[in-house]
Amino acid sequence: MILHFILGSCFGSFFCLIAQRIPINESILSPGSHCNHCQTRLAWYELIPLFSILWQNFHCRYCHSKLPISYFLAEVVCGALFSWHFYFYSWNLLLLFWISTAFLLSLMDIFYLLIDSLLLYLMWGILWLSWFLNASFHWKSVILVAFVMCLILFFAPRSLGIGDCLLLICWSGGLSLVSLAQLLFIASLLGVTYFVFYYVRYRKQLVQLPFIPFLTMGLIIVLSNK
Ligand SMILES: [Zn+2]
Secondary structure (H helix, E strand, C coil): CHHHHHHHHHHHHHHHHHHHHHHHCCCCCCCCCECCCCCCECCHHHCCCCHHHHHCCCECCCCCCECCCHHHHHHHHHHHHHHHHHHHHCCCHHHHHHHHHHHHHHHHHHHHCCCCHHHHHHHHHHHHHHHHHCCCCCHHHHHHHHHHHHHHHHHCCCCCCHHHHHHHHHHHCCCCHHHHHHHHHHHHHHHHHHHHHHHHHHCCCCCCCCCHHHHHHHHHHHHHCC
16 A cells, blocks of 8 residues: 555656646657746756755755645645555555546646646547446436537537547546436535635635546545446
């Protein structure tokens, strides 16, 4: 379990890098990890997930500016996701791919309120092909979701982003109608709760809500009950 957490936190750090760079067309290879404030390139011992940032007390060793907490949180959450996957499913690579890409798209949505279309279509192709080959593809769910999404985009285009709609159509291929309904209910409930919490806390209305993180939470809860 600890090993899976460590492995997950390494992936979490990498996913955070991808989510921050790909949407703004930056390479994920170059430049190497550096302090965003003083641009100093980080040494290998400053890149150890979780430990490095804790050891540096969330500050750059060179210019002492505050380091963003996003990497640390992504490492903790992704570590927990990998541990969750191992606890419920042992090693199911397709499911691990599903939740990893869901987590990655959630990070992009949080950072930029958008998702990378190439990554989405790549994930879509791999998931659908695998479900077809496993004979576990849910046609009814796909048709229903595609129909509802068309209605939403036509009658209330501002209520849901096109990325959220496409992602839901993609995921519906792997979910029964009951699981799909549960996922949407949980995601909506969590989204509305956050919306209200934000209003109470900051006394102003949230203009745009990144919805993919809530869909991902819904997906994980639904998959935990399977
Ligand atoms: Zn610095």
